[in-house]
Amino acid sequence: MSQFSRSAALLLCLLGCNVWKAVTKTLREQRAQEVTLKVHVSDSSTHQPLGKAFIEIFTNQTSFTSGYSEADGVAFITFSYTLGVQLLIAATKSGYVPNSSPWLATKLPLFSSVSLLLHPERSATLMVYEDIVQIVSGFQ
Incomplete structure (x- = not known):
């Protein structure tokens, strides 16, 4: 075997090993891993925490977990x-x-938190006339 052949074989082996490492690393990263997300929900006007708020997590417009x-x-x-x-x-x-x-x-995060502010619903009446639009807002 010539020196060129040995060098080429060694180079192919090194490249093959590096490609294999990259492929296995990519496959490891694509596997689903367990994550815990802290979600804090509060009232936007008073900043008080809101208990019993329903939280849903969506992917591709499909709910896959909630709490x-x-x-x-x-x-x-x-x-x-x-x-x-x-x-x-x-x-x-x-x-x-x-x-x-x-x-x-x-x-993969060690810790992740999301804060969501919810606005209180306010009742309102919308009246549309030929010459004017009237909005009457109520308070809770």
């Missing part, structure tokens, strides 16, 4: 997550306007 906030407005939601997948964290509560926030991680 309720405790009296302190906090919920810890644990789920399987694949790095790089966009999620939508949504919170709802009767008497409040729903709110949501996108969430995305490219590295």
Whole structure:
């Protein structure tokens, strides 16, 4: 075997090993891993925590996990997550306007928290006339 052949074989072996390491690292990163997300829900006007708010996590417009906030407005939601997948964290509560926030991680977080403010619903009446639009707002 010539010196060139040995060098080429060694080079191919080194490249092959590096490619294999990159492929296995990529496969490890694409596996779903368990993540716990802290979600804090509060009233936007008083900043008081909202207990019993319903929290849903969506991916591709499909809800895949949910939970309720405790009296302190906090919920810890644990789920399987694949790095790089966009999620939508949504919170709802009767008497409040729903709110949501996108969430995305490219590295597995040690800790992650999302805060959502919910606006109280306000009743209103809309009247449309030929020459004027009238909005009468009520207070809770």
